[in-house]
Amino acid sequence: MVNLQTTFAGLQLSSPLILSSSGLTRSIDRTKALVEAGAGAVILKSLFEEQILMHTGHLLAHNEYPEAADYIASYTRVEAVDEYLELLRRAKAELSVPVIASINCSGLESWTDFAQKLKEAGADALEVNIMRLETSRFYDPVAGEELYLEIVRRLRAVGLPLIIKLSRHHTALPTLVDKLRAAGATAVTLFNRSYQLDIDLEREQIVGGDVFSHAGDFAETLRFTGLIRGVVPGIELAASTGIYGWQELAKILLAGADVAQICTAVYKHGPSAIKDALTGLGRWMMDHGYQSVDEFRGRLSYASVADPSLFERLQFMKYYSGRTQS
Ligand SMILES: Cc1cc2nc3c(=O)[nH]c(=O)nc-3n(C[C@H](O)[C@H](O)[C@H](O)COP(=O)(O)O)c2cc1C
Structure with a gap:
């Protein structure tokens, strides 16, 4: 028998596979089934600051009385916050695994109070999804x-284990992750998936793209998890994007992830995605003589492999040189 137990962000988990933040957690009954399938923890859907503001803006655009603006803004926000806190309380009362709250944050002040409320409602940890797209020509990435x-720094004061979920679009991820560690982050999640856009050729209009990730997306999760595990000590790593089954789970643990998050595969296959991934991982561990996850975690990180340049290779040198010669 293998032991899949692990720790993450100071929490004791029954398995290293956790449910990503998404609308899947909107229903506690559905979430319960995913916990029964083996999810070691669940991350609730995010409360999106952007959604609330958009909603408020929409209401305001249709309101003839400017003096009502503050009231509407405050009413909309309070409702969303209260619903979220209620979801969190129910999740804590009815689920047998740690419950991680999630907020989407692109500004500062408005979220600090909310994090305190999440703590009071029983959140075991907090994942903060920071997503920004800079569109100015004069933006300074370091500043x-x-x-x-x-x-x-501000959310750290609340005292919950803090997990920062990043997009892959940063100039130098190891530097940023190290700065986040120094500022007080417990862990980072690599990576968030952004809203995709597409073009409808018939109507010649911008439309929404596919919400789900694709098999090829995993390669970047693997590269950066292994690289950051190797070069940034003192921070825990959750891998997200492209974890579909036991193979990706085993690979990402070998690269050095503390836990993996699963989302698209659960939308597509339900609880069996989690069950099958954990059963397959257990079988692979037995075949390879491992009894616990700690025995092989990080064996193939940037710091552990004989040739770390494999993580650095970006150009298809052989492929292109072969093509030009033929
Ligand atoms: C329908 C849907 C809703 C999502 N909602 C959230 C969310 O509320 N907050 C968040 O941080 N990530 C959200 N995500 C991103 C997922 O948590 C995850 O990071 C991403 O889908 C990549 O993982 P995957 O390849 O397993 O799908 C959502 C993804 C999907 C497909």
Whole structure:
């Protein structure tokens, strides 16, 4: 028998596979089934600051009385916050695994109070999904990262284990992750998936793209998990994007992830995605003589492999040189 237990962000988990933040957690009954399938923890869907503001803006656009603006803004926000806190309380009361709350944050002040409320409602940890797209020609990426660090410093004061979920679009991820660690982050999640856009050729219009990730997306999760595990000590890693089954789970643990998060595969296959991934991982561990996850975690990180340049290779040198010769 293998032991899949692990720890993450100071929490004791029954398995290293956790349910990513998404609408899947909107229903506690559905979430319960995913916990029964083996999820070691669940991350609730995010409360999106952007959604609330958009909603408020929409209401305001249709309101003839400017003096009602503050009331509507405050009413909308309070409702969303209260619903979220209620979801968290129910999740804590009815689920047998740690419950991680999630907020989407692109600014500062408005979220600090909310994090305190999440703690009071029983959250075991807090994942903060920081997503920004800079569109100015004059944006300074190094100065811009200060916002991420300030968010961490302020939320850290709340005292919950803090997990920062990042997009892959940063100039130098190891540097940013190290700064986040120094600012007080417990862990980072690599990576968030952004809203995709597409073009409808018939109507010649911008439309929404596919919400789900694709098999090829895993390669970047693998590269950066292994690289950051190897070069940034003192921070825990959750891998997200492209974890579909036991193979990706085993690979990402070998690369050095503390836990993996699963989302698209659960939308597509339900609880069996989690059950099958854990059963397959257990079988692979037995075949390879491992009894616990700690025995092989990070064996193939950037710091552990004989040739770390494998993680650095970006160009298809052989492929291109072969093509030009033929
Ligand atoms: C329908 C859907 C809803 C999502 N909602 C959230 C969310 O509320 N907060 C968040 O941080 N990530 C959200 N995500 C991103 C997932 O948590 C996850 O990081 C991403 O889908 C990549 O993992 P995957 O390849 O397992 O799908 C959502 C993803 C999907 C497909």
